[in-house]
Amino acid sequence: xxxxxxxxxxxxxxxxxxxxxxxxxxxxxxxxxxxxxxxxxxxxxxxxxxxxxxxxxxxxxxxxxxxxxxxxxxxxxxxxxxxxxxxxxxxxxxxxxxxxxxxxxxxxxxxxxxxxxxxxxxxxxxxxxxxxxxxxxxxxxxxxxxxxxxxxxxxxxxxxxxxxxxxxxxxxxxxxxxxxxxxxxxxxxxxxxxxxxxxxxxxxxxxxxxxxxxxxxxxxxxxxxxxxxxxxxxxxxxxxxxxxxxxxxxxxxxxxxxxxxxxxxxxxxxxxxxxxxxxxxxxxxxxxxxxxxxxxxxxxxxxxxxxxxxxxxxxxxxxxxxxxxxxxxxxxxxxxxxxxxxxxxxxxxxx
Numbered sequence: 001x002x003x004x005x006x007x008x009x010x011x012x013x014x015x016x017x018x019x020x021x022x023x024x025x026x027x028x029x030x031x032x033x034x035x036x037x038x039x040x041x042x043x044x045x046x047x048x049x050x051x052x053x054x055x056x057x058x059x060x061x062x063x064x065x066x067x068x069x070x071x072x073x074x075x076x077x078x079x080x081x082x083x084x085x086x087x088x089x090x091x092x093x094x095x096x097x098x099x100x101x102x103x104x105x106x107x108x109x110x111x112x113x114x115x116x117x118x119x120x121x122x123x124x125x126x127x128x129x130x131x132x133x134x135x136x137x138x139x140x141x142x143x144x145x146x147x148x149x150x151x152x153x154x155x156x157x158x159x160x161x162x163x164x165x166x167x168x169x170x171x172x173x174x175x176x177x178x179x180x181x182x183x184x185x186x187x188x189x190x191x192x193x194x195x196x197x198x199x200x201x202x203x204x205x206x207x208x209x210x211x212x213x214x215x216x217x218x219x220x221x222x223x224x225x226x227x228x229x230x231x232x233x234x235x236x237x238x239x240x241x242x243x244x245x246x247x248x249x250x251x252x253x254x255x256x257x258x259x260x261x262x263x264x265x266x267x268x269x270x271x272x273x274x275x276x277x278x279x280x281x282x283x284x285x286x287x288x289x290x291x292x293x294x295x296x297x298x299x300x301x302x303x304x305x306x307x308x309x310x311x312x313x314x315x316x317x318x319x320x321x322x323x324x325x326x327x328x329x330x331x332x333x334x335x336x337x338x339x340x341x342x343x344x345x346x347x348x349x350x351x
Contacts, residue, residue, distance in 0.1 A: 008278040020253060020304060029263035031270045036239040040070065041275035046284075046329045048297075051321055053286040055299060055346070056089055056104040057081070059110040060291065063142075064135055067165070068209055070249040070303055073106040085293040085316065086117045092319035093125050099344045101125075102286075102346065104299065109148060131158045133207070133346075136186035137179055149186075151343045153193050158203040160242065160346075161187070166229040170211050187236045205240045213256060213265040215341045216243035216274060219349045220346045242348030245269075247337045249303050269336035277343030282351040283329050289316050297329050300338075306330045 038044050059080035062073035093101065101121055108114060109132070121130055132152065138145040152159060164184055165171050171180035187204075190196060196204035206226065220337055223241035230236040246252045248266060256262040283297040293316040296302040309327040313320050343350025 019041060020249065023253075029266045031266055031333070031336075034331050034333050037270070037273055037336075038278070038331065040079045041183050041273075041278070043275060044277045046278070046281075046331060048283045048325055048327050048329065051096065051098055051285065051287055051325050053100045053102050054089065054092065054096075054098050054289065055104060055286050056289045057195070057291050057299065057302065058086075058106070058108040058117070060106045060115060061110050062106040062135065063106070063110065063138060064176055064179065066135075066162075066251075067255065068174060068211075068252045070247045070252060070300060071106060072084075072250040072303070077106065079291045081113075081291045081293075083113050083116070085115060085289075085291075086120070086282060088293055088316040088319070089117075090124055092316055093121065093128070096319070097323045098321075099125070099127065100129045100131065102131040102133070104346075107135055107138060107187050108132060109134065109138050109145060117152060118151070118155050118157065123273055126151055129158060130155065131160060133160045133162070135175075135179075136161045136163070136183040139186040139189060149189050149193055149195070152190075153195070153202060156202070158205070159190065159195065160205045160207055161238075163187075163206045163226075164207075164209050164211060164336050166233075170330070174211055184234050184236060187230075188234070188236070188327060193233075193235055196236075197292070204238045205242055206238050207242050207244060209244045209246050213246070213259075213261045213268070215245060215268070216344070219243045219342065240348070242346075243344070244346070244348065245337045245340060245344035248298050248334055249300060266333070266336065269340040272340035274339055274341060274343060277339045277341075277350040280343060280345070281329075281338055282345035282347065283338075286346075287324055293317060294317075297327075300334055301330055301332075304332065304334065306332060 038046055060071055060073045060077035061080060063075060065074045121128055139148055164174050168180040190204055194200035195202040208222060222243060226241050248256060256265050288296040288299050288302050290302050295308050295309060295314055295316060308314055310326040312323045338344050
């Protein structure tokens with residue numbers, strides 16, 4: 001019975017992703033296909049240049065239900081990476097030159113094998129940069145996770161924490177009541193361990209995205225404002241702020257459709273297309289691993305179930321760095337989100 005329910009849910013998710021892809025492609029809003037814009041700006045073929053980052057999604061389960069979440073993560077999601085798939089990821093690291101492992105979710109810490117996985121990565125690749133993307137709230141919401149900051153320090157984990165604003169009202173509106181205060185409490189815990197402080201090598205970065213259908217403010221300018229507000233009002237410090245554009249995927253796409261802003265937003269992204277951002281797109285130096293081990297060009301393609309170049313390995317168990325490094329990138333209309341304005345990636349602006 002449980003197996004049947006799981007299969008039905010997976011089929012429903014696949015159908016939803018397919019419907020979103022069709023919507024993005026067929027509702028043109030007067031916008032040229034992204035592939036045509038790439039060609040006109042002299043950026044074809046769009047291909048990988050290296051594999052510097054292995055981004056691993058350990059599952060879609062999360063304790064929050066954020067309005068802008070492109071993963072559609074939440075407490076009811078059942079997709080969780082198994083230890084065997086994690087072992088495939090470890091094997092891939094063993095036989096590659098990859099030195100950065102970017103672990104995401106959902107809330108990746110909620111995977112039951114999360115700690116074992118971090119320990120295994122650190123043991124296998126001692127000089128690896130291990131990045132964990134956290135929503136912060138688990139540290140203070142559940143006794144089970146309260147020691148995670150110490151665990152992160154022990155294994156020299158770089159943290160990227162989502163904090164879409166420095167005001168309580170905006171954060172709670174986007175992420176849920178009480179999230180801002182719990183996030184500030186978690187940041188203070190991390191600061192007390194040395195995270196985010198100049199004299200420490202424990203890196204704490206914040207991730208910002210707009211609270212509506214607009215492009216992010218200039219990254220360095222916003223970083224300065226975040227640092228000023230957080231230290232003056234809460235005594236909180238951090239290293240860097242990364243700005244990211246809201247992608248027209250999943251919940252944010254649904255919000256755009258319900259509010260009637262879809263075409264307006266897509267038109268703004270297309271008019272803001274910046275060919276200079278293309279050379280730094282994260283898909284060119286990253287491979288995304290889905291919770292089930294399926295490989296994608298990026299986390300966004302993963303959510304839309306857009307397959308990798310057929311000439312490249314399709315699953316982490318068949319990892320081949322050379323073939324992945326020379327693959328063509330699968331693109332769609334959502335790619336306007338990564339190339340608008342200063343560009344957007346999981347590590348901030350691109351130009």
